[in-house]
Amino acid sequence: MAKRAYQCYYKILQAFIREFSSEKLQPVFATFIKRYGLVKPTLGKMLVHYLCMENNIGSALRLINELNKSNLKLNFLVDVFGMLTAQGRPLDAYRLVMGAQYDLPSMDVVDYSILVDGLCKEGYIDKALELCTFARKKGIQLTVVTYNSLFNGLCRQNCLVQAFRLFDSLERNKIIPSDITYGTLIDALVREGFLLDARQLFERMIIKDIKPNTHIYNSLIDGYCKLGNVKEALKLLYDLENHSLKPEKFTISAMIYGFALEGNLEGALQFFVNMKGNGFSPDFLGFLYLVRGLCAKGRMEEARSVIREMLEDESVLQLLNRVNDEIEIDSIESFIVQLCEQGNIQGALVILNEIGSMYFPYKRIPTSSAQINMVSCEGNVHTLSHNALPSIREMDFDALYSQMNSLCSLGDLQGATALAKAMISGIEKI
Template sequence: MEKGGLEQMTGSAASTPSEDCSEDLWRTVWDVSNVVLQDMEKEKKKEKMKIFLQSEEVKEMYRFAGEVGIRGDMLRELRFKWARQKMEESEFHESLERLRKVEAQTESPGQEHLRKEIAVGEEGVGDNDNVGEGKQNIVSLPKRHGKIKYKIYGLDLSDPKWTEVADKVHKSGEVVWPQEPKPISGRCKLVADKILSLQEADDPAPLLGDWIGLLQPSRVDWIAFLDRLKEQNPHIYFQIAELVLGEESFDANVRDYSKLIDALAKENRLEDAERILTKMNENGILPDVITLTIVVHMYCKSGNLDRAKEAFESLRAHGFQPDMKVYNSMIMAYVNAGQPKLGESLMREMEMRDIKPTKEIHMALLRSFAQVADVNGADRISTTMQFAGFQPSQESCALMVEACERAGNLDQARHNFDQMMKLGHKPDDRCTASMIAAYGKKNLLDKALNLLLELEKDGIESGVATYTVLVDWFSKLELFDEVEQILDKIAEQGEAPPLKLHISLCDMYIKSGAEKKALQALGVVESKIEQLESADFERIIDSLKAGGFVEDARRIHVMMEARGFVLSEPLKVALTASRAVGTSHRNKYSPEQR
């Protein structure tokens, strides 16, 4: 069937008489055939459009538009527009070629001879050298001269300067849109699975070499593999990550080193982190602010104050200013090392740089000053807190009382205690114990008992910490019956007695001659020997020596030296003399008597 109009349809129907089909039926058949032919033409255009969409010229224009920043629907619309233009241009040339062929077939011999003469004459005018040579000229469209200009929104992008812009956009695009890692399959996948199943004691170097030879990985392949390894086998991850830093294809930078150091520091693998840091310096990669910050946090967390100070000074020497987190880490390192004054100096430096220290930093410094019995330092921190807008709390007031008690300043301790009560804060058991201990150092038992009675009237009951101080005080006064009553009260509260209580009981039972109870208390103390301080060792050894338990005193002395503490010279001389005198008190009686 051929496409035609109504007149052609009626003419065909008239020339083809039929008894089965009327004129209306022929009209319907012809309309249906026209619709089918139109659909066929549309499908042909779609297939032809696909060809032009994949043409090199359209692809080149598409890539160029993407490089200059055109994205999304607009880029797709331009691609279809360029393909349609190329298709229309091709159809135009094809139609001209068909017209030329039709004209050549229909023209007469005389017209063809005349056309050739005109063509030869025009050629002679243009080029005298070709006249008479008898060359046949081909009629064609004139060629287009000049360069193609790309204009988008009125902007001429055909200028050579846009080539440099496109290169820069392409390079930046590699960062924004990174390449996809290569697919791992076949033998390479088997080797990768073996690496993922390695144990921490295995050597991953041989398998890693096979994997590299099979895949020839780039940086994006390494990153994808390390991420997978870190998720599935974190034990072997650190070994392989360290090996990968030396691979040329990985092209390690300062950020790769800092990430690995940070991960090792979080796992408390200080030696491994230091080894990576050394490799980084040997490879000529200078640490940046992030790396130095990680190192400061690492040494502060491990308690290595000297190395933390070196890293902190190195941070400032490189021209980097510490931030809030670095200051906090260094201050806490000084606090944990018992050097709150150095931590306070850093806090003042923060204030000069308009970095506001947190309440936690103030409280940590206040707590440290209280532990070292520095009343002036604790008072400075307390005043600074109030200027910073942090109102005195029950804990801060209790720490002030504790600092005064440790320093032996009874009047100042009572002043802070009363000030806390005026502010509406009730003293807890620890604060009350500090106040009673302050009275105990002055041996003012009546005032201490009066304070306890006043607190009891206000509904504030004593706890284990306060009772522990009273037991220690009463044992020194040899008020053994009163101590037993206090022990009954401690038992009623159901709390585990602290170590200080057992030390006091050991001293008291030795003095009272209750050997069995003394040895029981001594056994509890020895089970927690790692918690004893130097003063605790001194007291136990002195009590054992005075009670005649020389061998036990020598054993505790050996434990003391193992902890790194040194016995005072007078007690050391007395212990040596008691060993030279003779047997201990424990050996003066028979087993039946004991």
């Protein structure tokens, strides 16, 4: 009878642990410990799990120490670490490992790698490095997967010197870097403006016969395009295709951006047509760059054609649906279509620009005479007062279109943008 009661309590505790039901677990655990004590390591293991759930890492460590003194050695649950990491608590898992030190039963390289990755993602890069040192002292041979997490963490914190010191140590530790390793480092170099160093690392990767992935090409192509060096970016694009890789929407948009920085609208349009013929299209920004350039040149019919193609692209429609959901309007797509049908291409561009600034605030083409610029209207500017903006939900389309058309006709891009913001945000005042 006592054995059955013991088993019953034990199963109840296991169920509560699985459900992380702390409120239900505490009274049952208290009764169980009072009646039976910690007579088995499995019970101690369960209590350690419970204490971790309660954020009481210090007590968990003291319990591990006491159990080890009583020769109730824990076959420590790896899922405790998994639980803590999944809950965004890798630092607690780290404290548990480091606090138990050599009394902690063995963990394999996968366990350490998961914890290192969690620490890096939460920004505890110093702790991740300490954990790797600890693991090596215990005889654990770390893999490139573990190091990739470290590289990602270091690069996210702009610790490039430390990242490359670690990279140089891979060969001594007989670890072969992967395409992810190179991609992380190349991306960080490009982001920080060290394009020459990034290209040299890319060439080093090729020499070592490690096949670059599309992400690596995208980083370099984007880097060259941001400098307006379309020639070098095109070489990389052709090289990408020679490696049996396909360009992505980001790749196409980056190239269009590069042509834009050169002020080469015709080059951008021809590239767009060529890519479309091969079954590739840009993302929202790529289309937007073309529309801006065409409007700036007064080529409204061509801009209207590009907008129509834009609104047939699945990725663009997904973004517009996201706008619809976030600001609770019926269809911003229909609104843009109607503006185009009415011939108000500038009004449509104002809406598209505002969406671009909402979701891609750091990727606009800066205004310069050497670039394909955003459309600008000339004429007398009159200020649209905040009080003049009615709630979009209270306006019908004809009234909204009339006001938008009037503002663009007067050359008041600022006022038209203000109206667009009101429509997109769905609020009465900006």
